[in-house]
Amino acid sequence: MTMLEPGIYSASASVHELASIRAFVFEQLTSQGLDSNSAQSLSLAVDEACSNIILHGQDLNASRLIIHVEYSNGLCRIRIKDNAKTFDPNSVKSPDMMSYFKNFSYGGLGIELMRRIVDGMIYEQADAKNQWNTxxxxxxxxxPRN
Amino acid sequence: MQTQQAFSIEVHAFDQGRILSLHGYLDASTSNILDQEIQKTLADALHKIIIDCTDLTYISSAGLGIFMKHIDAIRKHGGDLVFCSMQKSVFTVFDLLGFPILYRIVDSKESALSLFDVGGES
Structure with a gap:
């Protein structure tokens, strides 16, 4: 993993990078004034987004993730760029948790966790001008700072 | 926050069951270790399982998925997964998706053992 400039990290698309990615997001957010509980939840949301790209993106040939973290004026914005094939997490429907539990289902909760943590997810797919999905x-x- | 110790499991036996004490973080890079340990426990025909979360510092959906993968088979054999001593940040993740409806989560190992009508470890 490499820090390109303050607030931006580049990591190979591997599950072994997840701990460093979480540590980076947490450090960036707390150093920019966010409380540690919120920073921890957002690190989880980023973990889920990256895990999704890495695992479900195995067929999508992701090789690189670039993460940009910013917190100012009460707004936290985290950009995750990948060079995998297109996959918009907004296309996945929310599960009904009661039937999920009743049927002892498993898997597919990462995107739901992200949804419950953040206020919004905007996906922009790569195109001829831009090779990165964002x-x-x-x-x-x-x-309040802790 | 420094990169933490990855993940390991300490295993202790009790009458007809096992306590799995989790250490470190449970994410997509470590959840297979937990999966294998639960599979080993079930292969030994032990279906009363206590997940001691005292030293579990983090969990993502990859970790939650492993418990969901096995809970049906465990309960069909008359057993259960009982969680104890969860740190607040880990409980928050369980709670965010409503898992406390499905699992029994208690304060201490002793309370977990008493749910299985067992007094102590062997």
């Missing part, structure tokens, strides 16, 4: 997670938090 997932923007945003959350409004007026956070």
């Amino acid at each position: 997932l923007l997670l945003h959350k409004y938090i007026h956070s």
Whole structure:
């Protein structure tokens, strides 16, 4: 994993990078003034987004993730760029948790966790001009520093 | 926050069951270790399982998925998964998706053992 410039990290698309990605997101958010509980939840949301790209993106040939973290004026914006094939997490329907439990289902909860943590997810797919898909997670938090 | 110790499991036996004490973080890179340990426990025909979360510092949906993968078979054999001593940040993740409806989560190992009508470890 490499820090390209303050607030931006580049990592290979491997599950072994997840702990470093979480640590990076947490450090960036807390150093920009976010409280540690919120920073922890957002690190989880980023973990889920990246895990999704890495695992479900195995067929999508992701090789690189670039993460950009920003918190100012009560708005947290996290951009995750990947060079995998297109996959918009917004296309996945929310599960009905009661029937999920009743049927002892498993898997597929990562995107639901992201949805419950952030206020919005915007996905922009790569095109001829831009080789990177971008997932923007945003959350409004007026956070007293811990 | 520094990169934490990855993940390991300490295993202790009790009458007809096992306590799996989890250490470190449970994410998509480590959840297979837990999967294998639960499979080993079930292969030994032990279906009363206590998941001691005292030193579990983090969980993502990859970790939650492993418990969901096995809970049906465990309960069909008359057993259960009981969680104890969960740190607040880990409980928050369980709670976010409503898992406390499905699982029994208690304060201590002793309370977990008493749910299985067992007094202590062997």
